[in-house]
Amino acid sequence: MSKTKDVFLYNDYLNFLKNKRSIRIYNNKKVSQDDILKIINAGIQAPSPTNTQGWKFKIIDDQNEIYDLTLIIKNEIDEYLIKLDDGFLKQSFKEYSKNFTFLKNSPCVILLYSIKPRKILRNFFKSKLNFYKGEGSLLSLGMVMQNMMLSAYTLGISSCPLTGPLIAEKKITTKYPPPKKYELSGLITFGFTNNFPINPGRKPMEKFII
Numbered sequence: 001m002s003k004t005k006d007v008f009l010y011n012d013y014l015n016f017l018k019n020k021r022s023i024r025i026y027n028n029k030k031v032s033q034d035d036i037l038k039i040i041n042a043g044i045q046a047p048s049p050t051n052t053q054g055w056k057f058k059i060i061d062d063q064n065e066i067y068d069l070t071l072i073i074k075n076e077i078d079e080y081l082i083k084l085d086d087g088f089l090k091q092s093f094k095e096y097s098k099n100f101t102f103l104k105n106s107p108c109v110i111l112l113y114s115i116k117p118r119k120i121l122r123n124f125f126k127s128k129l130n131f132y133k134g135e136g137s138l139l140s141l142g143m144v145m146q147n148m149m150l151s152a153y154t155l156g157i158s159s160c161p162l163t164g165p166l167i168a169e170k171k172i173t174t175k176y177p178p179p180k181k182y183e184l185s186g187l188i189t190f191g192f193t194n195n196f197p198i199n200p201g202r203k204p205m206e207k208f209i210i
Contacts (some may be wrong), residue, residue, distance in 0.1 A: 019197055020150065023158035024102040026191030031061065031108045035155050039190070040110075042151030046143035049136040055113025055144050056179050061108045067139055070104035074174065076168035079103070100164035106189035110148075111172070113182040114141040141185050160189040 040057055048054060060066055077097045084090040103109050117135035133139070149159040163186050165172065173184050 004160050010132050016153075019149075020153045021158075021197050021199065022160040023191070023193045023195065023197075024099075024105075024160055024189075025195045026105050026158065026189070026193050029107065029192040031190050031192070035152075035157060035209060036061070036108060036110075036190070038155065039152050039157070043144040043148035046140060046147050048140040052115060052137070054137050054182070055141060056112070056113040056182050058111040059108070060111065063107070066106065066109055067104060068134060069109065069172065069175070070101050072169075072171050073165045073168045075104075076171060080167065097164065097167075100162065100167065102160075103162065103165070103187065103189045106191045108190040109174060110188050110190065112141060112145065112186045112188065113178045114138060114185040116181050116183055137179045139186060145150060145188060148188060156192070157190055158193045159188055159190050162189065166170060 036059055043057075044053065044055065060069065077100060081090060081094060081097075084093065114137045117137060131205055145161050149161065152159045166184065169184050176184075178184055
């Protein structure tokens with residue numbers, strides 16, 4: 001492939017990335033089962049630690065189920081707010097937690113489960129957080145999610161990743177039990193939209209390079 005062609009492909013892809021936005025407002029158009037499977041197929045092309053491919057997916061595209069899921073999250077938020085004293089922290093969480101429940105407007109929600117780290121690795125990492133970072137399953141799932149959202153965009157389907165609803169992880173997994181050795185690690189909403197937010201821009205690249 002020529003150098004000119006390489007540059008063209010890069011610029012084209014960069015513009016593609018710049019134009020994709022996370023969408024939280026959807027119309028009533030359904031996402032087809034065929035498109036959902038295409039999106040998941042793109043997701044599972046991601047790399048994983050020692051090729052474990054440690055991901056599972058739960059597709060929820062029934063509006064009553066999505067409403068019930070939203071209610072589980074909303075009730076957990078309300079219970080948490082009751083425990084907080086009135087003040088800045090309570091008000092800030094109340095506002096921020098609105099980002100956890102917009103999924104009620106989505107025609108499709110996918111729950112993503114990642115395989116738990118292997119116990120042997122506990123011998124090499126000092127904290128639970130480092131244990132998870134070192135094992136790499138969450139990093140791998142992040143790449144799966146990116147693949148899914150980018151492939152959805154090529155199909156004209158909007159999306160948004162969520163981890164905030166994990167505040168209600170215990171109750172969600174009671175309703176949707178994960179497979180053995182797996183745990184709920186994220187959600188993605190999918191749908192069609194008439195609202196396209198403006199790109200907020202990025203800081204200069206030099207700001208990110210150490």
